[in-house]
Amino acid sequence: MPLWLDLTIRVVAVVVGFLTLPLIVGQAEHKVMAHMQGRLGPMYAGGYHGWAQLVADGVKFVQKEDIAPRDADRRVFRLAPLVALFPYLLVLLAIPLGPDLVAQPLDVGLFFVLAVLGVGVLAVLMSAWASANKYSLLGGLRGAAQLLGYELPLVLAAASVAMAAGTLSLPGIVEAWKPWWLLWQAPAAIIFFIAGLAEIRRPPFDMPIADSELVFGYMTEYTGLRFAFFLLAEYVGIIVIAALTTVLFLGGWHGPLSDQLGWLWTLLKIFALSFVIIWLRVTYPRLREDQLQRLCWLVLVPLALAQLVLTAAVKIAT
Amino acid sequence: MTDDGERGTPGKGLVQGLAVTLKTMTKRSTTRQYPDVEPELPPRSRGVIALLEENCTVCMLCARECPDWCIYIDSHKEEVVVPGAARARQRNVLDRFDIDFSLCMYCGICIEVCPFDALHWTPEFEYAETDVLDLLHDKNRLGEWMRTVPPPPAHDVLGEPSKEEATAARKAAGPGAATAAKTNVRRASPTTAERPNRAAQAQPEPPEQPQ
Ligand code: SF4
Ligand code: SF4
Numbered sequence: 001m002p003l004w005l006d007l008t009i010r011v012v013a014v015v016v017g018f019l020t021l022p023l024i025v026g027q028a029e030h031k032v033m034a035h036m037q038g039r040l041g042p043m044y045a046g047g048y049h050g051w052a053q054l055v056a057d058g059v060k061f062v063q064k065e066d067i068a069p070r071d072a073d074r075r076v077f078r079l080a081p082l083v084a085l086f087p088y089l090l091v092l093l094a095i096p097l098g099p100d101l102v103a104q105p106l107d108v109g110l111f112f113v114l115a116v117l118g119v120g121v122l123a124v125l126m127s128a129w130a131s132a133n134k135y136s137l138l139g140g141l142r143g144a145a146q147l148l149g150y151e152l153p154l155v156l157a158a159a160s161v162a163m164a165a166g167t168l169s170l171p172g173i174v175e176a177w178k179p180w181w182l183l184w185q186a187p188a189a190i191i192f193f194i195a196g197l198a199e200i201r202r203p204p205f206d207m208p209i210a211d212s213e214l215v216f217g218y219m220t221e222y223t224g225l226r227f228a229f230f231l232l233a234e235y236v237g238i239i240v241i242a243a244l245t246t247v248l249f250l251g252g253w254h255g256p257l258s259d260q261l262g263w264l265w266t267l268l269k270i271f272a273l274s275f276v277i278i279w280l281r282v283t284y285p286r287l288r289e290d291q292l293q294r295l296c297w298l299v300l301v302p303l304a305l306a307q308l309v310l311t312a313a314v315k316i317a318t
Numbered sequence: 319m320t321d322d323g324e325r326g327t328p329g330k331g332l333v334q335g336l337a338v339t340l341k342t343m344t345k346r347s348t349t350r351q352y353p354d355v356e357p358e359l360p361p362r363s364r365g366v367i368a369l370l371e372e373n374c375t376v377c378m379l380c381a382r383e384c385p386d387w388c389i390y391i392d393s394h395k396e397e398v399v400v401p402g403a404a405r406a407r408q409r410n411v412l413d414r415f416d417i418d419f420s421l422c423m424y425c426g427i428c429i430e431v432c433p434f435d436a437l438h439w440t441p442e443f444e445y446a447e448t449d450v451l452d453l454l455h456d457k458n459r460l461g462e463w464m465r466t467v468p469p470p471p472a473h474d475v476l477g478e479p480s481k482e483e484a485t486a487a488r489k490a491a492g493p494g495a496a497t498a499a500k501t502n503v504r505r506a507s508p509t510t511a512e513r514p515n516r517a518a519q520a521q522p523e524p525p526e527q528p529q
Binding site for chain 1: 339343349
């Protein structure tokens, strides 16, 4: 296969996954959230139980006027949604679905993924500052504090599993994974998942958005397609966090019949985790800013450090 | 999370919260899909007021008792010559009977107060209009609602028989048989009482109303 064809197929596959998976998660969120609240959710769009609701939403977003506030820093303002969206696309490139099913196998996959995820904070700050709106600015600063804070437990937890596996490559980590790691790395898995939730600013960690006090945080001034990009970024974020947790801690494609159905196992685990993310959103109220920072610095960071020590100890002992 | 020490096991509340949402998800949702599925209204729902024009004697009681003054009645008198009678009788003829449903507060006083059972509740409720003036229903429109009036609730089996029934039964049984008549009526009523008793107890039957 010529190189360019190979490349095109990989990129197209990732883009398709990038566009469909968030839609599935978004629709699932509509429905799951509705039923958890004793409602039905969308019922009309598309005919059967509102399956086309998000498509309709997309069409609506495209039709809307694209407004930039007068005092906004236009170039930065316009660029921010893309900066929010793009890192996730890059992350998806490096996530393996099956043993050979990865768009771009990287030796330093974990490092790459964490580094690219860190770009998210830039988008928040860009949109917040460029909007020339005090609510946006407040939301952006909260977002920056939160993202920088939670980056630490996220990286420490990931480092623990990388240390256990002795490799930074994502397929390598899944290869090295054993079922008993579920126990050994459980604290790291929980820390990673919680910190990941905070990284994608999902409720209960949506203090930067906090629509009841900050209008819509750093997204206040966005409309139309650019706003849709931010929303899309949120849902791709769910996929990315669920996928990373799956790959790092839940053994990716390991499972019965993993030779043929490995990719299915990965997808299944990703969707299960996405469900948990939605479930958490419906259940818990938003954490206050101080509670949020306390949870990060006084609970997650020490726990992550302890897990690192434990991992190192077990590694040396065996 | 870090706030109070009164709670028992840490994290118990968090788990309970998750359980609540999960349990709710597995239950049927309470959403009524109204325009697609007709709502199941309780019997005797107060939707709109129907007018049985033939019963109305233009006594004006309803219009006077209405707290909102939203019943408008006009009438004129008519001479009716009854053959054989000494002189012509006078009769009220209804010209106009309007209820303004943009003012009505559905208190039901007009229906309670009408001595001749000319006004009735019906459970129809889909008469919203885009213009508030169209909510003034004239007597034809009020008369059309009569079709939707549910039959009156059955007589309470354990209650006393109504005056009319009792007299009729007494007449039928002949002189001096008052007690027999009562038992007769008791036996007869369950066949007519097919509707649930709940409705019968909620609202007294029209014939029992004080005149
Ligand atoms: S229901 Fe009450 S407010 Fe409405 S017309 Fe009758 S008396 Fe007036
Ligand atoms: S109270 Fe009854 S009879 Fe009297 S005017 Fe009103 S509707 Fe007619």
